[in-house]
Amino acid sequence: MTPDDVLAELTALQAGDVPTHGGATMAYVYDSGRADVDELAAAAQASFQWTNALDPTAFPSVARIENDLVGVAAALLGGGPGTVGTLTSGGTESCLLAVLAARERWRAAGGPGRARLLLPVTAHAAFRKAAHLFDLEVVDVPVDPVSCRADPAAVRTALDDRCALVVISAPSYPHGVLDPVGEIAGLAAAAGAGCHVDACIGGWVLPFLDDVPEPFDLSVPGVTSLSVDLHKYGYAPKGVSVLLTADPELRQAHWFATAGWPGYPVVNPTLAGTRPAGPMAAAWAVHRLLGAPGYRQLARDTRAATLALAAGAGALAGLRVVGTPVTTLVALAQDGPDGVDVLNLADEMTARGWLLQPQPPFAQSGGDLPATLHLTVTGATAGRVDALLADLADAARDAAALPRPVADPELVAAAAGIDPAALTVAEVDGLLELAGVGGGRLPERMAPVHALVAALPRPVAERLLAGVLDLVYRPAAVPR
Ligand SMILES: Cc1ncc(COP(=O)(O)O)c(C=O)c1O
Structure with missing residues (x-):
């Protein structure tokens, strides 16, 4: 193959990925929004x-x-x-x-x-x-x-x-x-x-x-x-x-x-x-390019955008901001028993081109923590807060009309009797099929899957999570 063909193949592979730039992917990636930063880093x-x-x-x-x-x-x-x-x-x-x-x-x-x-x-x-x-x-x-x-x-x-x-x-x-x-x-x-x-x-x-x-x-x-x-x-x-x-x-x-082998002396x-x-x-x-003044500007702009986002999102019916965000992260939760389910909201935002990260509810002694939506705001998102809030308002209205995601009670009851350590890979594959994530393909709506993960005993949930990855990483057939 020619180098151009190879690169074209790689670019085609990326078509299915969430965008790394533009500020709509609010987890995993950090986009300063400055092309000069990216170009220098690459060089x-x-x-x-x-x-x-x-x-x-x-x-x-x-x-x-x-x-x-x-x-x-x-x-x-x-x-x-x-x-x-x-x-x-x-x-x-x-x-x-x-x-x-x-x-x-x-x-x-x-x-x-x-x-x-x-x-x-x-x-x-x-x-x-x-x-x-x-x-x-x-x-x-x-x-x-x-x-x-x-x-x-x-x-x-x-x-x-x-x-x-x-x-x-x-x-x-x-x-x-x-x-x-x-x-x-x-x-x-x-x-x-x-x-x-x-x-x-x-x-x-x-x-x-x-x-x-x-x-x-x-x-x-x-x-x-x-x-x-x-x-x-x-x-x-x-x-x-x-x-x-x-x-x-x-x-x-x-x-x-170690000097305890016949090869080169090792210090790691x-x-x-x-x-x-x-x-x-x-x-x-990047540090030489931006220096403290550049980082300060980015941090302040992003912090101002985060405060505007938190104020706007917290004012939407059925949603609230969790705690007091001190940097550029925001967690949104359902406000009140009739509020918006945030797992459904995550799916609605995905449909609108945003990746907001769903975090399932968490049981702890002293008071459980609610399900939340995590938003990491970076330089690139800072200029898009109005668009984000408009989509969030729209998505919250649609999410409120959806049934609340609940784990299938039969699956949960069956899982209670499972010894996760005894499950084979094939048995896990079968369970994942029942849970709607067969073949490692995630469904369009993830809310029911998150609800199920939260409802299962943690060791069972962990075994199934590993099972999803096991399905995702199956080697391709060796090309002839
Ligand atoms: C507070 C904190 N600690 C540790 C990590 C793990 O970092 P990494 O994903 O780079 O391994 C993260 C990642 O988001 C984080 O936010």
Whole structure:
């Protein structure tokens, strides 16, 4: 094939994707709305695409890029003289490494038994993955059911000498609210536990705003590490995040070195061996282009648009804004028993070309959290708030006329008796067929599927979710 034909094929493949640009996809992607940012990022990425950040002594350019970006992040986010950091592949990897470092430190200090990870239930799912991978026990801490912020009293009750790390969010992904960082970091420090601030999504916005209600960064006593993603509001392409640690010893605790094989000596600061340098170079270039003034302008414009969006959406009949959004995220919930079902609303918005992310209802002790619609506002959406609100009003009217999505009671009853661990892949395929997602093809209306996921016992739901992915990733027939 010719290169042009190959590229045409790739472009054709993308026709079925949600748009990465234009601001209508309000999850997964972060569009500054500035073509110069995208062009520079692409050029920088291309010039580093063959570089291997595995070895910064062979590629000193990579060390320079990493040191520059970590230095900028530390200066922006309250770092002190001992602050160091590592570039990772994304938010999840930053969170994983923060947990690993805390566990290692806790073990080195002689922590008894199996380490515990305290998670307000709104902490990102990446921390559950970390506990799974690194063998920590998750202690779920309920959040305040109205403000959706982590509850210091509940954290105090759950803290004990097995707690290696407490996680707080600045802000939380599901609702965009800021946890009480000062209070909880103080409690963690008093108990001898580490405290990680997950600022993956807010850390490149909050420092540029004037209306942040309280300090949230490494300057807060008790905070031991902080994550911030450059591939979110740093407007870099996918694959780059920063993990800051308050002291160099803690950073070493997530590094890995071995001379125990006959190959090259290995020192890995992150989970990967070979590390792509393209996203790092792109983040560096975008930072050089925008600088603090450019980021400040983007953050302020996007924040103003978010406030207008929240005010407009909250004024629509049957909808309310959850908690107090502090950055550029908004969560909408049904207002009152006769309000608009937000799972139906998500489907109606999809039909109008917007991707708003449905989040199912969540049961927790102390008061359940409602189903919500998550909206991530980026630079590109900022100029389209009026159009978004008009579509939202229209979609809310149509959603209100739809039947409320309910899980099929027979399926739920049947699921109650299932041992998810005993199900084979073929049996899961069969169950998914019954649930309307046979063959891994998602139905046009997802509300009933989300309602079902929420109604199933969590282990069964998790087995079925994995089953959907299993169906999506079936290898193509080998071309002859
Ligand atoms: C607060 C927070 N933490 C962690 C993550 C995980 O980041 P990633 O998807 O880059 O792995 C996200 C992603 O949205 C997030 O919002």
